[in-house]
Amino acid sequence: MKTRLSGGELDTEIRRIYAADSVEIASTRERLAALIERFAADFGEADAGLFSAPGRTEMGGNHTDHQRGHVLAGSVNLDMVACAAPNGSTTIRIISDGYPALELDTAALEPDPAEVGTSAALVRGVCRAVTDRGYAVGGFNACITSQVPGGSGLSSSAAYEVLVGVIVNHLFCNDELSPVELAQIGQYAENTFFGKPSGLMDQMASSLGGVVHIDFADPANPLVEPIAFDMAASGHVLCIVDSGADHADLTSEYAAITDEMGAVSRHFGKQYLSEVREDDFWAGLPAVRAATGDRAVLRAAHFFGDNARVPKQAAALVEGRFPDFLELVRASGVSSAMQLQNLFSTADPRQQAVGVTLALADHLLAGRGAVRVHGGGFAGTIQAYVPVDRAEDFRAGMDAVLGAGSCAILHIRPAGGVVIAD
The missing domain is CATH 3.30.70.890 (GHMP kinase, C-terminal domain)
Incomplete structure (x- = not known):
């Protein structure tokens, strides 16, 4: 992966994801290369993938989502990225910059009161929601680095939920879960396991990308209108x-x-x-x-x-x-x-x-x-x-x-x- 990255093989995809210019592509390459090295140092060499979920900005509809109203939101260029690979066990191990290492067993996916307000609660909640949809979630190792600070107003929790969802979806679900489903899974994890009441806007904006107008009248099937907008x-x-x-x-x-x-x-x-x-x-x-x-x-x-x-x-x-x-x-x-x-x-x-x-x-x-x-x-x-x-x-x-x-x-x-x- 590092060879593909340094050789420019991923530049087109980086440009597509981030709408990046040549300077931003180079800095993103460096950031991802450092993450790959960190993964190898912590977990050993493995056939690992790279994953990303963006922060979000709320452009319209302040506290309207939890009342099943309308919102206008957009994903931003600041994101969380992960290097992750399955480990053949039932144990999930995640190392994130600035946080204690996280370890949990996918055989135990009930809400844990001791985990309320923690990253472990979000991971456990995401895995539970995915297993409830009929998928077998196994263990994986991951290193995560973030440009979306906690408490920044860019919804770091939603980016984290979506990132974990994207990893699980790719490793264990053949990418069959849609962006809307991943957003709903993230909201479930935040509400039921993390213990924070929230609407669905943050997760939808991070999961879908771009600028979107969302009507949450039916949260199981929200109406999504992509907005073509050039700032x-x-x-x-x-x-x-x-x-x-x-x-x-x-x-x-x-x-x-x-x-x-x-x-x-x-x-x-x-x-x-x-x-x-x-x-x-x-x-x-x-x-x-x-x-x-x-x-x-x-x-x-x-x-x-x-x-x-x-x-x-x-x-x-x-x-x-x-x-x-x-x-x-x-x-x-x-x-x-x-x-x-x-x-x-x-x-x-x-x-x-x-x-x-x-x-x-x-x-x-x-x-x-x-x-x-x-x-x-x-x-x-x-x-x-x-x-x-x-x-x-x-x-x-x-x-x-x-x-x-x-x-x-x-x-x-x-x-x-x-x-x-x-």
Whole structure:
């Protein structure tokens, strides 16, 4: 594999997956070669494959997926890559940069309370979901390296789930599981084994790749519309800015959003807000407030507004109306701040890093582009669409306050979870 890599045999595939130029192809070659060497050092020489799953950016629909609504999302050029090979046993061994080595037995695939919140829970959950689909999952060895930091807002957990799913699918399922199925498997692992309530957006964006408009009305068969979008042609770049506040321990805040939106839907005899008529919500507002409380009402109002914006955002991209897209992004950001209220944790209101980061970004843009909270919120990152002629000044201004490397200029990656080579 290393010979194929160094000889340029994989360059075409690397270019396809990452939309990479010659410099990026060379750096990706070096990264993959180092991973192959690491695998050989840890597990010995083997006929191993290379696998990748990207981080994701949420472009529209903030906290709409868990209510079976619409989302607009894209995979980004930052990813997790693995070198992996079957080992002929029932034991899975994974070594990941910066984390303790992981080992588990595929003969024991029940949820383990001691593993809640760990990578082992995600691996065990993925394997359980695959075996439930009738496949025999064996053991394998893997080394993983990541450009998607935990707590970065780019959904490192979903990338990890999809990456493990791609490995298992290739080694034990003849690649028969579809990208949608792999996303559903990842969500199952995160909800049931890892212990974090989540919608399906993160996994779908990582698994499918590119920009996609997804309707989750039927999560077993989500409607997926690929969106042909060239960021460069828009005259803007996509920036993800790390606020410096870690969102790794905010499960209760995320769960409260799901619970409160659910309380409103149950008031109307429905399970999800996407099943509730918006007109009925507004007509019944006094009773809803009395039954669920004002924060739940505001969060439901956000859902109705943001859910309606997503198809308009998708249409604006398809039709080349980028200024209209930016206006919808701004409206989404205002709604998240005022109604969804996911800029800071109420447990520590003195710490409002996301709000400060948004304010700084808005100041630097001076009325151009658009900014909004990104992903789950409360900490983590914001998203900014920055005019190309302001990109370097914007990055420098954000980094000057938040620290070097806080502002990343990303591009949309066309490929989702993939086998790079085997």
